[in-house]
Amino acid sequence: MKNFALIGAAGYIAPRHMKAIKDTKNNLLAAYDKGDSVGVIDSYFPNADFFVEFERFDRHIEKLKYETDTFLDFVSICSPNYLHDAHIRFALRSGADAICEKPLVLNPWNVDKLIRVEEKTGKRIYNILQLRVHPSIIALRKKVAEGKKDKKFEVDLTYLTSRGHWYHTSWKGDHSKSGGIATNIGVHFYDMLSWIFGDVQENVVHIHEKDRAAGYLEFENARVRWFLSINSDYLPNEIKEKGQTTFRSITIDGEELEFSGGFTDLHTMVYKDILEGNGYGLEAARTAIEIVHSIRNTEPVGLKGDYHPFANGGTLEKVAKRIN
Template sequence: MKNFALLGASGYIAPRHLKAIKDTNNNLLAAYDRFDSVGVIDSYFPKADFFVEFERFDRHLEKLKYEEKTNIDYVSICTPNYLHDSHIRMALRRGADAICEKPLVLNPWNVDALSKIEKETGNKVYNILQLRVHQSIIDLKKKIDAAPKEKIFDVDLTYLTSRGNWYYTSWKGDMSKSGGIATNIGVHFYDMLSWIFGDVKQNTVHIHEHDRAAGYLELERARVRWFLSINEDVLPEEIKAKGQRTFRSITIEGEELEFSGGFTDLHNRVYENILDGNGYGLEDARQAIEIVHQIRHAEPKGLIGDYHPFARKKLATHPFKK
């Protein structure tokens, strides 16, 4: 049984980490969040200590080590994107391995710095790249790997996940904190695509607005047109008619990739791999971080070249800039 601490206990994704820690027969000793709406902990680890001040949380971990001779083996990080880097550093310097939600960090040079701390401390950084353990994605990778090496696949990625006005008030609506839409809701798709189709040859951004982004990504074995949005107005009419607020589609050579199911226990599988010594580390996360960093800093080209059909959809006014 390994000892865990968790940062970001009130966040949306935290329950998946709590469940994974419990289902892999390990123990959560301490959790932290600035917000105290964390009753969900009772369903998993009611005896875990909880802190709303980072300094007291950090001191508690130190007391566990020196006064109770209890070490933290892993720190799970579910905090806002811009805090991942510093929280990973804290975990490593506390003598623990870090298990961090994506994006691992916002900038490629952060990966280099963390690599140095890994070597200095002897501890490891793991990223939650759960699409890599989804059976449909694993099967697709095997299919692409078995195809003729000269074959270049045409891929369309469409991911629409509606968000209300709260999004723009939260840290997610602040590009300096979230990295923007491509980073916040797209990074795991870029990781999955580059894992399957290879290194980046071209990265063009057509549109990058407050509520959507679109571009063209040429990989070693794929030409990818992508479109991401948090605006429900861009949803296909048939999706709206069903009352649904999310639409996810990946087509390869015009054929839809079916991967709508099978998401329930992906965090569990990631944790199992990490505990077995087979987790995805810094270098695994690097390419997706480089892709979203380039998107974030690119000058949008407009509707030229090979762009995603959804890029033609009417732009919406920013809710706080009417």
């Protein structure tokens, strides 16, 4: 049984980490969050110590080490994006490996600095890249790898996940803290695309606003038009009529990739891989971080070239049929 601590216990994604720790039969010793709405801990580790001040959380970890010879094996990090780097460093200084949510860090040079920290401490940093363990995504990657080497797939990525006014007031609405919408809700898709289709050859941004972003990415084996939004106005009517608030679609050469199910246990699968000595580290996370950093720092060109139909009021029918 491994000992875990968790940073960011009140966040949306934290319960998936708690579940993964429990499902892999390990123990959560302590958790931290500046917010105290963390009753969900009772469903997983009611005996875990909880702190709302980082200094006391840090002190508790030190006391466990020096007074009871209780050592951390892992620190799970679910904190706001801009704090990941600092919390990863805390984990490694504490003698633990880090398991961190996406994006691992906001800037490519942070990856280089953390490689040095790994070398100095002898500890590892793992990133939650859960789409890489999704069966449908694994099958697609295998298909691409076994296909013609010079083939370029025509891909449309659409991800709409409605968020209320709170989003813009929270850290997620602050570009300096979240990296903006493309970083905050798109980074795992960019990782998936690069993992399947190879190195990035072109990165064009058509739109990058507070509630939507669109662009074009060309990889070794794919031309990708992408559109992301947290504005419910962009949801297709058929989705609204069902009372749903999220829509995700990936079409490849006009055919829909079915990967809507199987998301609930992906974090547990990632944890199992890490505990078995595998998992995805710093270099695996680098490409997606480079992509979102470029998107964040590129001036949008507007509706020019090969852009996603949703960027100009398009429909699902237009997505299904590639428009050149």
